Amino acid sequence: MGKPINLFSLKSDIIEKFKEKLVINKKIRDKLYSKNLEEVSRCPICEGSQFNPVLSLDITEYIQCKECTHVFVNKRPTLKVFKEFYSTNETYQKTYTDKKNAMLRVEQVAMPKLKWAIREFQREYERQPNSILDVGAGSGHFIHACRKMGYRANGIEISKTGCQFAKDIFDVELINQDILQCLEFQEKYDLITFWGVIEHYNYPIMLLRRATSLLNKKGMIIVEVPRWNCLSTAVQQLFSDSIIRHLDPLGHLHVFTDSSLATAFEKCNLNIVGAWYFGMDCYELILQLSNFFNAKELLKQDITREKLVPYLQEKADMVKFSDEIVLSGKLSR
């Protein structure tokens, strides 16, 4: 449980530009959701057909499967629309492509994830992974971290902007393709990672199945997703007009529960071997409060940044009330 991180060092611009970002995100979201929405009649994880509404937003809603408890967007743009969006949109990638923050992001975000992944792998197999594939590699931060630590690693990413950034900043050549269509793989991998990827995709099970087909028998898949049962969810249910992350249907078509993610693993013949809980819940709480009361000062105080947020987050993580989960899994025999 838990991941020490100075969120404010990474997100300093977001605090200043929160209101601006609200407007930008709304514009992109409204456009994406303006036409040809598909209604989801079966749970994308367990194929159940009974749901409860859990969060109503201006353009769509999140519903929850009564069977596996998975939460997902009910009326959503089609896969074709999202693929076009992710491969060409530049604004959306911007959070991750800020040159100034790139190295900080490698140290604070990518490295701890890599170290966790390696520990998981070593515990299960008593050796180092020989090859790593990062799916939805974004701007290459994780691949850069892998190579810096001496691992052989490839990344695949559909965003052209992301691939360009990876090349410019890290001199990392990502495969600019869709993993479901890419036939270039020459080998199978020891470790395949999805850091905040499958929740963006209309059919998450398809992505995981594809990954298992590229995995060595003695390999490991690691998946990070947003979690439903957490403080961020509770906060955003109160402030649903000012959402730019977590329960944002622009990016997150799916919000998993531990049970729905476990169901997804099981359907893909993956045995769960490890779990990691952490989040940005208290950051979210402070951000929403300061936005609502127009109290930017709250975010600038050292006591907020260095004491309040990390301390409360640690408490939330300890009782699994945090907004992210990472699971590691091995192929079942």
Ligand SMILES: [Zn+2]
């Ligand atoms: Zn379900």
